[in-house]
Amino acid sequence: MSNFNSAAIEEFNGGVWVFCEQRQGEMMSTSYELISEGRKLADELGSKLYGILLGDKVEGLARELGGYGADGVYVCESPLLKNYTTDAYTKVICDVVEQYKPEVMLIGATNIGRDLGPRCAARLHTGLCADCTHLDIDVPKYKEFLRSSSTLAPNMIDNIKEDDRNLKMTRPAFGGHLMATIICPRFRPAMATVRPGVMKKNEFDKARADACEIIKPLFTLSADDMKTEVTEVVKAAKKLVDLIGAEVVVSVGRGISKDVQTGLKLAEELAEVLGGVVGASRAVVDSGWISADHQVGQTGKTVHPRIYVALGISGAIQHKAGMQDAECIIAVNKNAAAPIFECADYGIEGDLFKVVPMMIEAIKAAKAAK
Amino acid sequence: MKIIVCVKQVPDTSGKVAVNPDGTLNRASMATITNPDDLNAVEAALTLKEQTGAEVVVVSMGPPPAEGMLRELMARGADRAVLVSGREFGGSDTYATSQILAAAINKIGLEDEDIVLCGRQAIDGDTAQVGPQIAEKLGLPQVSYAAEIVKDGKTLTVKRMLEDGYMTVKVSTPCLLTCIKELNEPRYMSVSGIFECYSKPYEVYDYETLKDDPLIDATTIGLKGSPTNIFKSFTPPQKGAGMMMEGADKATCEQLAGLLAAKHLI
Numbered sequence: 001m002s003n004f005n006s007a008a009i010e011e012f013n014g015g016v017w018v019f020c021e022q023r024q025g026e027m028m029s030t031s032y033e034l035i036s037e038g039r040k041l042a043d044e045l046g047s048k049l050y051g052i053l054l055g056d057k058v059e060g061l062a063r064e065l066g067g068y069g070a071d072g073v074y075v076c077e078s079p080l081l082k083n084y085t086t087d088a089y090t091k092v093i094c095d096v097v098e099q100y101k102p103e104v105m106l107i108g109a110t111n112i113g114r115d116l117g118p119r120c121a122a123r124l125h126t127g128l129c130a131d132c133t134h135l136d137i138d139v140p141k142y143k144e145f146l147r148s149s150s151t152l153a154p155n156m157i158d159n160i161k162e163d164d165r166n167l168k169m170t171r172p173a174f175g176g177h178l179m180a181t182i183i184c185p186r187f188r189p190a191m192a193t194v195r196p197g198v199m200k201k202n203e204f205d206k207a208r209a210d211a212c213e214i215i216k217p218l219f220t221l222s223a224d225d226m227k228t229e230v231t232e233v234v235k236a237a238k239k240l241v242d243l244i245g246a247e248v249v250v251s252v253g254r255g256i257s258k259d260v261q262t263g264l265k266l267a268e269e270l271a272e273v274l275g276g277v278v279g280a281s282r283a284v285v286d287s288g289w290i291s292a293d294h295q296v297g298q299t300g301k302t303v304h305p306r307i308y309v310a311l312g313i314s315g316a317i318q319h320k321a322g323m324q325d326a327e328c329i330i331a332v333n334k335n336a337a338a339p340i341f342e343c344a345d346y347g348i349e350g351d352l353f354k355v356v357p358m359m360i361e362a363i364k365a366a367k368a369a370k
Numbered sequence: 371m372k373i374i375v376c377v378k379q380v381p382d383t384s385g386k387v388a389v390n391p392d393g394t395l396n397r398a399s400m401a402t403i404t405n406p407d408d409l410n411a412v413e414a415a416l417t418l419k420e421q422t423g424a425e426v427v428v429v430s431m432g433p434p435p436a437e438g439m440l441r442e443l444m445a446r447g448a449d450r451a452v453l454v455s456g457r458e459f460g461g462s463d464t465y466a467t468s469q470i471l472a473a474a475i476n477k478i479g480l481e482d483e484d485i486v487l488c489g490r491q492a493i494d495g496d497t498a499q500v501g502p503q504i505a506e507k508l509g510l511p512q513v514s515y516a517a518e519i520v521k522d523g524k525t526l527t528v529k530r531m532l533e534d535g536y537m538t539v540k541v542s543t544p545c546l547l548t549c550i551k552e553l554n555e556p557r558y559m560s561v562s563g564i565f566e567c568y569s570k571p572y573e574v575y576d577y578e579t580l581k582d583d584p585l586i587d588a589t590t591i592g593l594k595g596s597p598t599n600i601f602k603s604f605t606p607p608q609k610g611a612g613m614m615m616e617g618a619d620k621a622t623c624e625q626l627a628g629l630l631a632a633k634h635l636i
Binding site for chain 2: 023083084085086087090110111112114115117118119121122123125126127128129130131146149150151152160164166168172173174175176177178179180181182183184185186187227228229230231232233234235236240274286293298299306307318327328329330332336341342343344345346347348349350351354355358359361362363365366367369370
């Protein structure tokens with residue numbers, strides 16, 4: 001660490017890096033999303049894109065990252081890296097960052113990424129922006145983004161100087177009431193954790209995968225470097241719902257409280273007819289009516305389905321933050337003043353227990369008529 | 371043995387949130403609460419105190435009115451409180467905040483058997499960064515997303531949640547854990563606690579108190595010492611409401627199905 005100086009920013013010409021998270025030898029899909037986004041940033045910077053992959057016998061996972069846009073992958077293998085531990089992963093990543101000096105480093109904002117990112121940023125003495133939902137280098141592109149995604153007055157957008165080359169990291173704050181764009185102008189690498197499910201995956205390109213360079217950097221790691229011990233890793237017994245990839249999400253809120261079982265059953269039936277999965281508001285998860293993997297919103301998952309049905313969900317801003325980009329939003333709520341109607345394409349003021357069975361029949365009939 | 375709990379007073383973002391025309395938050399108009407995850411950290415400390423007799427110290431960085439929150443946490447059972455407060459600390463990002471809180475923890479005195487607890491993340495920034503960054507600055511092992519903590523001598527066994535399951539992690543004191551809501555149900559203040567909370571030790575650490583700690587340096591604290599800066603802040607546009615359908619009967623549902631079919635959504 002002695003010669004490393006994160007403030008000597010001109011020395012950081014090692015490209016854009018993505019920490020590619022794997023669990024039990026399986027790549028997390030957010031790694032492909034980040035590689036895809038990283039490709040865009042590297043092109044804007046005119047630099048290369050590298051993945052950094054840690055684990056035990058994981059080299060076989062590396063080339064596929066090339067297919068989504070990586071020019072190369074730094075592969076760090078050791079039996080001590082089999083399971084994620086803060087100490088070992090931080091040590092190895094910081095070792096390799098010191099040698100190759102990337103300009104930008106992206107990490108998926110998973111429960112592991114959000115443990116690793118801050119520890120690395122603190123050790124490297126650089127800035128980290130948490131849970132980003134949008135990234136830019138080029139200012140003209142950033143301005144375009146602001147024009148479509150902010151309520152800023154046009155002159156406030158036009159006034160932004162075009163020569164800024166910092167990574168502009170945009171994220172929601174205050175439960176989604178505000179958006180903030182953060183920069184890290186004086187230190188490198190500029191680091192961001194990025195919310196899973198937000199960045200779009202590129203089309204897989206076999207030729208690029210074949211051309212992907214595998215690099216085995218030097219690092220040192222011994223058992224003495226690790227002060228924690230993972231004694232078991234347990235996967236949830238039941239299959240988790242894939243909210244992020246779902247085409248249709250039917251979510252339930254506090255409105256099911258008068259008969260939770262029936263409410264959930266109706267949501268499942270409607271989801272089945274529409275070919276989707278069941279989601280839930282935080283209230284439903286906090287009440288223990290459904291497991292946390294179903295939660296949509298600021299502290300749950302961000303979804304982009306073609307159809308989002310909100311049943312008995314009032315529509316707190318934290319919930320909207322996770323679903324408002326759905327292509328078509330349908331809301332059923334007894335309360336005509338529920339904020340969910342402010343973002344719904346189609347709103348029905350009514351009792352979900354009465355409306356949903358009719359909706360199921362009507363959709364079945366419409367599908368049969370096609 | 372001590373358990374030091376880092377807590378933050380935050381605007382209640384679940385209620386009405388007022389935004390100024392320039393895209394900054396109108397904090398003055400909002401109620402403040404103790405950050406929810408931090409209450410789980412305090413509860414975990416109080417549970418460990420019942421088991422071990424440990425002293426529970428709550429520490430917060432913030433403006434002087436945060437005293438009210440710290441008194442409340444003493445009314446719940448914490449033994450003493452430290453408020454880290456000073457103009458020099460203002461505008462700190464997570465990196466700078468962790469430097470300052472780590473220095474405050476050094477001042478409180480971290481011993482071999484001690485534990486530092488934080489909430490997973492605060493509801494204003496939602497970064498989840500300050501806990502791990504304090505651990506790094508203090509050279510402590512960390513376990514984040516703790517949903518269960520079992521203490522046996524110097525060893526803690528922690529159930530650490532993942533999105534698709536959990537890990538069991540063993541760690542020795544001194545160490546830092548970040549706590550999630552699944553860990554426990556925070557207790558209320560007790561009547562005797564409320565009576566006692568104004569006689570329990572309460573200290574304020576300002577820049578003068580902490581300035582001799584090597585972590586406290588003009589280049590690493592406050593707005594100037596923060597690696598990250600805000601480039602712009604803004605409010606997202608509200609998606610315009612679509613159509614409110616007539617009625618809530620069979621015809622309504624048939625009309626909806628027709629509209630979805632016409633848009634090739636079904």
